[in-house]
Each structure stands twice: as structure tokens, then as C-alpha cells.
Amino acid sequence: MSDMMRWDVVSKKNGKLQEFIRFCIVGVIAAGIHYLVYYLLQLISGGGVWLSIAYTIGYIVSLICNFFLTTYFTFRSKVSVKRAAGFSFSHIVNYTLHMVLFNLFISLHIDRLIAPILVLLIAVPTNFTILHFVYRNKKEK
Secondary structure, three states: OHHHHHHHHHHHHHHHHHHHHHHHHHHHHHHHHHHHHHHHHHHHHOOOOOHHHHHHHHHHHHHHHHHHHHHHHHOOOOOOHHHHHHHHHHHHHHHHHHHHHHHHHHHOOOOOOOHHHHHHHHHHHHHHHHHHHHHOOOOOO
16 A cells, blocks of 8 residues: 555656646746737837836736636646636736836846846746645636
8 A cells, every 4th residue: 555655646746747847838938928029019119118018018918828828738727717816816916026026127227128037037936836826726616
């Protein structure tokens, strides 16, 4: 019986590792979408679009993609009102963190194209922690 218990532990740890890897993949995709939209808005407007507005538009576009990828791919769940509410809450916290850090980095004279990358390095692990609690019960009743 102890061999079976060890297999369960290994299997559970492996499942969490796979979940984290999927989260990272989705995070890279979402961050890429966010940064691409932000960068294109800056490029097209010649820097004329307010930085916070361009950053917010990029965030919203990536948020929509991120919700579906996180639900179906990362946590292998189904879309539900409860999950959408939890996801939305986590992203209100995440967006606030993004904007505070982004504006802090800009005020510290960090280049407008580098600042979003620094924000992501801090915000992504924070968001994973919050989302893990939203999706920890995979089976919704």
C-alpha cells in the first residue's frame, strides 16, 4: 500500500508541475498579446497615445484571451460565472498592481518600452498565486 501512496504523491506533484508549466505558457502568450498591443499603439501613434491608455487597452485585449486559455488549458476547467468572477477579481488586483508599478517605473525614467517588461516580472507570479485559489476546485458542482 505504501508504494501506491508514493505514486499518488508523485502523480500529484507532477500534476502541479504540469499545471504551472501550462500557466507559464498561457502567461507568455497573454504577456505577448499585452505587450504587442501596447507596442503597436505606441508605434502607430508615434508615442501620441497616453502611455496608461495604451497599456490598459493591451491589458484588456490580453485579459479576454487569458481568461479562456487559463480556464480551458491551464486549469482544464469549464467556464462558469463563479470562475469568471474570481478571475475578474484577480485581474482587478493584478491590473492595479500593473498600473502602480508601470507608473512608478515611468516616473523613475525607465524607458516606456522596458517598463512593461519589468511590471510583468513582478505581477505574473502574484497573479498565479491568486488564480490558483480561484481554480483549485476543478470540479464545479
